[in-house]
Amino acid sequence: MISETLKNPLQLFEVAGKTALITGASGSLGRGVALALGAMGVNLVLASASQEELEEVAGEAESLGAKVRIVLARPDGPEAVQGMLDAALEAFGGLDMLVVASGYNKPGFIQDQSYEEWQSVMDGNVKGAWLLCKAVGSYWIANQRPGKVLLVSSVRGRHGNYSGYGGYCTAKAATDGLTRVLGVEWAKHGITINAIAPTVFRSKLTAWMYGDNELGQQTRARSLSRIPMGRLGEVEDLIGMALYLLSPASAFCTGQVMYVDGGYTAG
Ligand SMILES: NC(=O)c1ccc[n+]([C@@H]2O[C@H](COP(=O)([O-])OP(=O)(O)OC[C@H]3O[C@@H](n4cnc5c(N)ncnc54)[C@H](OP(=O)(O)O)[C@@H]3O)[C@@H](O)[C@H]2O)c1
Numbered sequence: 001m002i003s004e005t006l007k008n009p010l011q012l013f014e015v016a017g018k019t020a021l022i023t024g025a026s027g028s029l030g031r032g033v034a035l036a037l038g039a040m041g042v043n044l045v046l047a048s049a050s051q052e053e054l055e056e057v058a059g060e061a062e063s064l065g066a067k068v069r070i071v072l073a074r075p076d077g078p079e080a081v082q083g084m085l086d087a088a089l090e091a092f093g094g095l096d097m098l099v100v101a102s103g104y105n106k107p108g109f110i111q112d113q114s115y116e117e118w119q120s121v122m123d124g125n126v127k128g129a130w131l132l133c134k135a136v137g138s139y140w141i142a143n144q145r146p147g148k149v150l151l152v153s154s155v156r157g158r159h160g161n162y163s164g165y166g167g168y169c170t171a172k173a174a175t176d177g178l179t180r181v182l183g184v185e186w187a188k189h190g191i192t193i194n195a196i197a198p199t200v201f202r203s204k205l206t207a208w209m210y211g212d213n214e215l216g217q218q219t220r221a222r223s224l225s226r227i228p229m230g231r232l233g234e235v236e237d238l239i240g241m242a243l244y245l246l247s248p249a250s251a252f253c254t255g256q257v258m259y260v261d262g263g264y265t266a267g
Contacts, residue, residue: 012249013040013243019044019092019097020099020246021045021095023074023101023102025054027101028204029201030099030102031057033238034057035064037243038064039064043066044061045087047071054070055070075128075132077131082135084135095140096146097150098148100132101152103125108167113166122170125171129178137149137191145190149192150195150245151194151195153172154175154199156169157169175195179256183255192250195258196258197259198237198259200220201232201237202235220232227261227263228264229263245258
């Protein structure tokens with residue numbers, strides 16, 4: 001007998017009618033995931049602190065047919081993340097997916113960087129992801145609902161860097177650790193959590209590498225020289241992996257850090 005999955009494998013990617021909360025939705029990678037999910041019929045709760053940019057993304061998603069609720073906030077405290085979850089419950093009656101695409105880097109060599117600046121990089125990446133996982137995971141477990149989480153790590157969670165990444169590499173390694181531990185702890189609750197780890201992608205965060213900043217040019221050239229595919233990433237390059245990790249296709253995959261890097265970490 002041939003199973004339904006083998007007869008119609010594309011149903012593994014059916015996500016229409018689900019609801020996703022996406023933080024950092026005003027950003028390049030968050031916007032890309034939001035639009036792709038919206039185009040597939042997912043209801044969207046989009047969060048960011050930048051009203052104009054967030055409204056623009058919301059408008060684009062609506063033009064693709066998505067239903068959208070925006071929340072003007074960053075995941076910087078328990079109340080803020082609870083507000084995001086409440087918005088999903090109020091607007092759509094539930095939440096099925098969490099995408100943490102908010103993140104931040106402030107390069108600085110350890111001998112120069114202040115403790116406060118280092119902490120801001122840790123907070124912008126790790127604190128937000130932890131708070132969101134705590135609030136949303138608790139909701140899913142209490143309501144016996146399955147869920148899917150996608151964190152955005154980086155190849156910098158695994159590889160060092162010459163450019164003052166003592167905050168960023170440390171933060172992304174912590175993101176990888178959170179992915180693995182919650183993958184283990186949540187498996188019995190029917191919740192999967194995985195991370196995408198991109199190499200350098202064109203975005204607001206990496207704009208300094210595309211201009212005439214000398215350290216930026218060096219950083220970009222060093223990354224590029226190690227990427228077997230010979231180019232940097234564009235947001236479209238990570239949509240396939242994001243859809244896989246947020247859809248039933250990844251039902252047996254959890255706690256993994258998936259590199260989308262043109263072969264960078266293979267070499
Ligand atoms: N682009 C790359 O090359 C690359 C590579 C590897 C990993 N990543 C990761 O991908 C994620 C998305 O980055 P991106 O490239 O799309 O950058 P981006 O365009 O700068 O977007 C980042 C988003 O995070 C929010 N944000 C900025 N500072 C924050 C802070 N201190 N705390 C919380 N949120 C903050 C911003 O939203 P508001 O300011 O509107 O709140 C923005 O929407 C990040 O986790 C980043 O580390 C990016």
